[in-house]
Amino acid sequence: MxxxxxxxxxxxxxxxxxxxxxxxxxxxxxxxxxxxxxxxxxxxxxxxxxxxxxxxxxxxxxxxxxxxxxxxxxxxxxxxxxxxxxxxxxxxxxxxxxxxxFAAGVRHWPFDVLARESLGKGAERRIVKSSRLEIKPMTLDEAALDLESSRNEFVVFHDAESDKVSVLYKRRDDNYGLIVPEG
Structure with missing residues (x-):
């Protein structure tokens, strides 16, 4: 030095x-x-x-x-x-x-998140549809472009910058919202 x-x-x-x-x-x-x-x-x-x-x-x-x-x-x-x-x-x-x-391929994430016990007492709600989502590694800008070009209301992606699974969604006021897990 x-x-x-x-x-x-x-x-x-x-x-x-x-x-x-x-x-x-x-x-x-x-x-x-x-x-x-x-x-x-x-x-x-x-x-x-x-x-x-x-x-x-x-x-x-x-x-x-x-x-x-x-x-x-x-x-x-x-x-x-x-x-x-x-x-x-x-x-x-x-x-x-x-x-x-991520050379091995795209990871899949089961979307069976809700359970009957978590709904509370007396709730007769049930899961009607279960889906599997592809979680692709991408940046926030790429996720915004993907959301803009698709008809979906949200995109689940693996954030390449923070190394976490995140959700980008369209808001009613035509802006975007981002959900990032803590921890």
């Missing part, structure tokens, strides 16, 4: 350097390859600006934050970088997993 510091109107002392290096260690745990970091600190009237650019094999990530305190600006910029690197890392891992996980 190579860190370059540039200070414009900000004295670069060891306290700022060690604080920045310690905070950047959290971000660098998401990246296995060698990384080059460029930190620029700038001071204007009443604000301190921290700009951090992180270059690695897969691209460049940049964060720019400002605050009244230079250390707080650094902390905010590092948090921004951490969110970005975590998101890009998760995307690459999900892309690798997506191809092998």
């Amino acid at each position: 190579n860190i370059d510091f540039v200070g414009r109107h900000v004295p670069l002392d060891d306290r700022i350097r060690t604080h920045t290096e310690r905070k950047l260690e959290r971000v660098l745990k998401f990246l296995a390859e060698p990384v080059e970091v460029h930190v620029t600190l700038d001071a204007e009237k009443y604000r301190q600006i921290a700009e951090i650019r992180l270059s690695h094999r897969h691209g460049t990530v940049r964060a720019r934050e400002e605050n009244a305190d230079v250390l707080e600006a650094i902390d905010l910029a590092v948090e921004h970088l951490e969110r970005q690197t975590r998101r890009t890392r998760k995307k690459t891992v999900d892309r690798r997993r997506r191809g092998s996980r």
